[in-house]
Amino acid sequence: MEILIYGITNSVTLALMAIGFSLTFGISGVANFAHGAFYLLGGILTWIFINHLGIPYFLSALLSILLVGLLGFLLYWGLMLRLRGLAINEVIATLAAAIVIIEVLRWLGFSGFTYVLPEFIKGSVNIGRVWLDYQRIFLVAIGVALILLFYLFTHHTKTGLSFRAIAQNERTAISLGIDSDWTAALSLAFGSALAVIAGLAILPLGSIDTELGYDILIYALAVGIVGGLESIPGIVVASFILGFSQIAVATFFKAQWQTVVTLGAIVVILAVKPSGLFGKYKELEERV
Amino acid sequence: MSSTICRRQGVRRNEFEWGDTDHSHGHNPGKVRLDRMLEIKNLMVFFENALALNDLNIEVHRGEIVSALGSNSAGKTTLMNTISGLIIDMKVKEDRRGGERITLMGEVRFEGEDILLTKPSLRIRKGIALSRERHPIFPESDIEENLRISTYLRRDPGIHKTFDFVYSIFPPLIKLKKRKAGFCSGGEQQMLSIGMALMTKPKLLLLDEPLLGLSPAMQNSLIQAVKQIRQEGITVLVAEQFARPLLPIVDRGYVIENGMLTLEGSGQELRENPEIRSTFMGV
DSSP: OHHHHHHHHHHHHHHHHHHHHHHHHHHHOOOOTTHHHHHHHHHHHHHHHHHTSOOOHHHHHHHHHHHHHHHHHHHHHHTGGGTTTOHHHHHHHHHHHHHHHHHHHHHTTOOSTTOOOOOSSOOEEEETTEEEEHHHHHHHHHHHHHHHHHHHHHHHSHHHHHHHHHHHOHHHHHHTTOOHHHHHHHHHHHHHHHHHHHHHHHGGGSOOOTTHHHHHHHHHHHHHHHHOTTOHHHHHHHHHHHHHHHHHHHHHSOTTHHHHHHHHHHHHHHHHOTTOSSOOOOOGGGOO | OOOOOOOOOSSSOOHHHHHOOOOOOSSOTTOOSOOEEEEEEEEEEEETTEEEEEEEEEEEETTOEEEEEOOTTSSHHHHHHHHHTHHHHHHHHHHHTTOOOEEEEEEEEETTEEOTTOOHHHHHHHTEEEEOTTOOOOTTSBHHHHHHHTTTTOOSTTHHHHHHHHHHHOTHHHHHTTSBGGGSOHHHHHHHHHHHHHHTOOSEEEEESTTTTOOHHHHHHHHHHHHHHHHTTOEEEEEESOHHHHGGGOSEEEEEETTEEEEEEEHHHHHHOHHHHHHHSOO
16 A cells, blocks of 8 residues: 555656656657756755745746746756757757756755755645655646647647657758747747746655755656656656656665666666667657 | 740840840730739858859749749759748858858749748748648647648638638548648648648748659649639749649649759640650659
8 A cells, every 4th residue: 555655646747747847848849857957956945945035835836847947948058059950969968958957056065955846735644554745646637638738738738739740850840830940949949937836836745955956857757768758758767667666666675776777677677679669769860 | 826835945045035025935815914922033042152043034823833843853842932931040040150151132022022031930920831841740639720820920810711611622630630640641731731832821832842752643632622713813833843733724834954944935845745745744
């Protein structure tokens, strides 16, 4: 019972961490290594807004989602635009951006028990002898809602459809009038905003630590690689596989082994099916 | 007038040929003034040092079906990409990375306006749409969604009318609405590809090798569809290497070899030309 409940919440947590990363990669082909940094930055910005500027929680959350989204857009427009299609350069550039953001935050000292984001509702509930806090229930609800919204967005709005068009065949999309630069920049903005939403849901469970910036990236990468980047069913399935195996390992062995499971899964998948469980092999030339 | 087919030789053309605006091609005898929708003048396209298009002069008049015939690597696709603006998009992205490998010279005029350096989305707004070579559609989306994506730039309320129009021209697509485009046959994908270009509501439709890889029966039904499209008032420019099914519906045609124009004339003249018959029809 404990494994089931914590397995589900842990899996949804992983899915939340990965969805933004996967969205950006699926559409623009940019592996945004600054994903974890944006997650962290969103959390810290919200904390500053609440505790230093006295802005109410929901407004602070909205502000930091918008700000980090804008930062993602600017990261693309200012830096990635020239590197497009050069995969290694993209990785180096986003990783550099991530290190700058995370290390500046570390230097400013945003780490430790003072930095805690408020829970949506305090308290917990007893489900079959397992205590589950409301925040984790909210987290699952947010995860499910985001994935549903994400589906509706990509299938029923003009921008969402243009995202999928660019992801499937960039040049045909361009020949139909879809601007690939605008779409890719938007995808990075959306991905960054999703990182912040994930952070706002997950961070209240503990205190903010700058190390998270790197950890989240690893988790997002693991889910993406196991499930196949750019595939929504892939994200869900991979999150559940990794989420449950992490909890199982933590219960039966030691919590330290969780990371080994995650990294081991990456290695196994890369050796057996490099495109991931649901992924499709995509040639680099398809990208413009 | 002896033969209106003029044999082109050398790189430079005589300037006077263009000064002589009255290109009587034999067809449309009743028409007083030709409405030049698309004029291409002295177009040169380089890929690095390679000359892909060499001093090309082509014009398309409103309401015509015009063909650009040529074998593989003649420069047909480069021509289509230059008119649709895809090549500008490629060039911009190359230049950004410091590549600077694509060079364009000359004029491409659409309805009198020089659009050589205009980006693709603006050209679509002006009314130019391209169905690309080898019908690259969106394989993961169903047919209807492919068509819906193609209306990206449109804000007008008449979109459902265009849907009806596309389905009336390609009735086989109606039954396939909900099928993933990647699972459709080559012919169906080709219809879809043309349908997608039509969804942008073009004045000028560019077709890049629409008959490639299709069965003769499918080729014929596509040809009929092209005729129908023209009847709706859409001007068509087709790049093709299969001259036999195409030439009967063509008003005028150009032949491109190694990026250069070698022949031009009315559809009838091209059909009777011995060189075309041996090169493109295997007679």
